[in-house]
Amino acid sequence: MPELVVPDRKYMGTPATAPGPSGxxxxxAFAAIRRDPLEYLNRIWQTFGDIAQFPIPRPPSYLVSHPDAVKRVLVDRPREYSKETIQYRALSLVTGGGLLTALDSPWKEHRLMLQPAFHPRQLEPLVRQVDIGTRRLMAQWSELPDGALVDIEQAMLRVALETVGHALFTEDLSGDAADLTSATLDALEVVVARARVPITPPVWMPTPANRRLKRANATLDTAVSRIVALRRAGQPSSTPDVLDLLIAARNLGGQPLTEREIRDEIVTFIVAGHETVAAALTWSWALLAAHPKIQDQLHSEVNAVVSPADLRLDQLSELPFTRACIDEALRLYPPAWLITRKALSEDELVGAHIPAGALIIMSPWLVHRHPDFWSEPNSYIPSRFLDGSVTRHAFIPFGNGLRLCIGRDFAYAEAIAVVARLASRFTLSYPDSNVIPDVNPSVTMRPIGGLHLQVKTRIG
Ligand code: HEM
Structure with a gap:
């Protein structure tokens, strides 16, 4: 990395404190950012090093890419770095005050209230459900001619949506759950589109996008009201789903969540738990298909564990190589590729002075490819996760510290169960050459043009 050389720059009177591009x-660069934000961030990092300042006066904005500095922000001083950023403000147009976007004081109480929904005991039924969904998918694939081309990205999105839907609502016969889910995804699309243009009209302006957002939010409100009312009127379930737990949750003062709070948490779980898991699965297959020997190694492991009987939670710990294949995909293609914070007080990161109010931009994509922490950073080498060589804080697909992803174990259980079950029966390969698709970084990282792979039944 180049040394920290701060050119004598000022942005509208504010002196620069770290190297970076000029105004x-x-x-x-705006066009380049819109075209390929990852490539742009990568270029800034290659040119200016582990800390770079963008020529934006308000707020002063820094790209921080050194794992130690990222650890300082997320783990060592989490209360000095808040989620009050443009990224989270945009997301909260959909998720409201839900856990992902909540600021410090409401966040703490909600995290405590929601923790039971992510207790390990909830993972047992989750794995069973994921396995049912995966076997349904396998039955469809088995009907296809051997070597048929399958849209893997869509298949993984479907499995992930079914899983998060089931974890939230078990079976919902009224159709409200389906309305709610599609309205969430609709609203999310509007928010992402807003983030792609530099100037967006305020939400009160009746533009087509804002009207769509308003409609989606109204559908969300109605669907949640009905679902909650139906649940409250029904018998309590012996195997509570997330909705049951949200309805039963009490804050420190003994008060239940309001309907608005329940809505925000449900929407948050759909936003945070659908595309992310689907992306992890899609990139796992994109990489495994490009590395047939690693896929064979995976097959040997799963063959010894996965049987025609239901997959159980305790079996997942017998699949360390499967998990390593997923971890290595999460390293190379971290679904949440951008994490932002606002500095609440001044600090020093990578030798640069950070003023209070600064925007800190961290990209797991860059941190996961830092050459001081990863050998052959751009290669797919799952075994690195088994030989003890990984520095923990250089691997942050689920964030780190206080605001670590609450759904991490949920995501691992789901991803391992899906990959193991599919790999036990099928080989996935590219139809022509093993060229991994390029990335489209949106809410998560998606393959440009999707991921279409040949599916063949394994013999033996
Ligand atoms: C591979 C899948 C997933 C990835 C890569 C992922 C990634 C992340 C990351 C990076 C954060 C921290 C963001 C930050 O610090 O700014 C986060 C937070 C969060 N995630 Fe996940 N996530 C995944 C799956 C899930 C699932 C399945 C759920 C729920 C069903 C979920 C719910 C949440 C919530 C509620 C938060 C906010 C936690 C808090 O601030 O207390 N995530 N996730």
Whole structure:
């Protein structure tokens, strides 16, 4: 990395405290950022090193890519770095005050209230359900001619949506759950589209996108009201789903969540737990298909564990190589590729002064490819996760510290169960050459043009 050389720059009177592009370089950069934000961030990192300052006066904005500095922000001083950023403000147009976007004081109480929904005992039925969904998918694939081309991304999105839907609502016969889910995804699309243009009209302006957002939010409100009312009127379930737990939750003062709070948490779980898991699964297959020997190794492991009987939670710990294949996919293609924070007080990161109010941009994509922490950073080497060589804080697909992803174990259980079950029966390969698709970084990382692989039944 180049040494920290701070050119004598000022942005509208504010002196720069770290190296970075000049204002003149920034104007043409907007098009590059819109075209390929990852490539742009990578270029900034390659050019300026582990801390770079963008020529934006308010707020002063820094790209921080050194794992130690990222640890300082997320783990060592989490209360000094808040989620009050443009990224989370945009997301909260859909998720409201839900856990992902909540600021410090309401967040703490909600995290405690929601923790039971992610207790390990909830993972047992989750794995069973994922296995049912995966075997349904396998039955469909078995009907296809051997070597048929399958849209793997869509298949993984479907499995992930079914899983998060089931964890939230078990079976919902009224159709409200389906309305709620599609309205959430609709609203999310509007928010992502907003983030892609530099100037967005305020939400009160009746533009087509804002009207769509308003409609989606109204559908969400109605669907949640009905679902909650139906649940409250029904018998309590012996195997509570997340909705049951949200309805039963009490804060420190003994008060239940309001309907609005329940809505925000449900929407948050759909937003945070659908595309992320689907992306982890999709990239796992994109990489495994490009590395047939690793896929064979995976097959040997799963063959010894997975049987025609239901997959159980305790069996997942017997699949360390399967998990390593997923971890290595999460390293190379972290679904949440951007994490932002606002500095509440001044600090020093990578030798640079950070003023209070600064925007800190951290990209797991860059942290996961830092050459001081990863050998052959761009290669797919799952075994690195088994030989003890990984520095923990250089691997942050689920964030780190206080705001670590609450759904991490849920996501691992789901991803391992899906990959193991599919790998026990099928080989997935590219139809022509093993070229992994390029990335489209949106809410998560998606393969440009999707991922279409040949599915063949394994013999033996
Ligand atoms: C591979 C899948 C997943 C990835 C890569 C992922 C990634 C992340 C990351 C990076 C954060 C921290 C963001 C930050 O610090 O700014 C986070 C937080 C969160 N995630 Fe996940 N996530 C995944 C799956 C899930 C699932 C399945 C759920 C729920 C069903 C979920 C719910 C949440 C929530 C509620 C938070 C906020 C936690 C808090 O602030 O207390 N995530 N996730």
């Amino acid at each position: 003149r370089e920034m104007l043409p």
